[in-house]
Amino acid sequence: MLSEQQVHQYHEDGYITPDFRLSQEMIDEIRVLHDRLLVKHPEFTNYCPNVLAYDTGFLNFARIPEILDMVGQVIGPNFALWNSSFFAKPAHGGHATPWHQDGEYWPLRPLATCTVWIAIDRATPENGCLRMIRGSHKERKLRKHNTNNAANLTLNQELDPSEYDESDAVDLVLEPGQISLHDIYLLHGSEANNSPDSRRGMTLRYMPTSTVFDRAKARELHEKHGFLNHADRTLYLMRGIDESRQNDFRIRL
8 A cells, every 4th residue: 555645745746656566476477468469469569559459368467456455545446447558668779658648648538547557677767767747747737749650659649848848857767566656647758768678568547437438539539630549448447336427347357
């Protein structure tokens, strides 16, 4: 569980690195699943936007009780898993992730998600660790983004340079098995990986069930802006009830 101070820090800074750490056995299991995914789908060498669509074995790590306890502390007792992605960032040319806010891409109303980021390898400034701007979530609004379709980026929506000062960024250095939690409005990104070491990271996206996963909005974002189509996501009710009474949960874990 997070301490009271850590919960306060999450809401104050927009992210937290808990004391919790996955076991080496769990990390090895995730690596095996990811290797298996790439054998079948080499197009995901840098980034897979939805690993659960290809292998539900990744769900085992989305329901770790300690992780669910911490998520519940920061977004409330009723929440669902709506996605899991994999940012692989291989050695000698792993793609950068531009500065962005997660909510720019997502069909949620109101916007709310706690992302759990799991370090599968050591994440350092040299191999492209996450970079955060503390407190940048507090306005609770989306800032201006521009489209950047460069081939060496994992995502195509990039914060307008007028919206942030990169000198305010902090590096999130993590050891394998460590995790971070961050808010949907937090400004963050990561550099390319030109080092000899891979920097794999897996994300788990949990939303409070007071939020509605809007499939019509997902299709609209895809058709109008070319965003990834989230309309077919399976929603997994992880704890509690559907407060909104509008979500179409297909599975409860």
